[in-house]
Amino acid sequence: MGTFIGVLVNRLSRIVDRIRVLEKKHESLTAEEVNFRYIELALLGRRLRTIYIALSCEVSCGLTVGVIIASAFIDAIVSINLSTWIAGLFVLAMLAFISGLAAFLREIFLAVQSTRASMRLEFF
Template identity: 35%
Template sequence: MTPDASAIAQTIQLSVTPVFLLVATGSLLNVLAGRLSRVVDRSRVLMARWPETEGEEHGRVVAELRAADRRMRVINNSILAAVACGIVVCLLVALLFTQAFTGLNLGVAASWAFALAMLLLLVSLLLFLLEVRLAIRAIQVPMDLLEGEDMGWRQQQRR
């Protein structure tokens, strides 16, 4: 059975929403890859410094390396969920076109694929949020440093 032009046009219209989801997922992957790259670069710097440190500084380097390792794991899992989302979206578009060209009723499968893609995107976004929170926690400046810097800044402003 050959589909008519209107069935193909309708299928293309139906596949636009999943394609927008695919574009958004690609953009998210770009952000996640950039964050992962920055964490990896920072880890390399810390690992180079690690053998040269002692005492309190050594403890800070080790703590930051542990935090970086956790961030890398969270980002990696977020990337995994986003890639899985992209794969499911591609499967969804394939299901829509298969339905158009074969006449098979794949509406239920397409609905499940869309729901799964949204769930995977949600997981990826939640992991992204967790990673951002971990990053903020890892770089919080101790209050005594802030107060000392603030005092110096205020004294300079008075001059």
């Protein structure tokens, strides 16, 4: 999960860097290029929000797994039955993990869409 969070943070930083580059390059552009920049910025904004959702889900999953591990140790040491609590937390962790993966997949689709749009502009 840590590696996956690292991948998401890397993608997030690349999106932020691209937004900064696009926001600086508005002088000496044709009207068509300016319009394409606005479209690309809008798409990058959607990607940014989607990565943020994926990161939030994956970090929530990681925190929940930490609570599960702590609960399991408390259950073993104090001899109270926390099995229902641990099972519920596990289900929540898996839902957060699946949601993060789904958001990541959506961001990949948005990235491919932006690449196709830029290829159309270059070749036509």
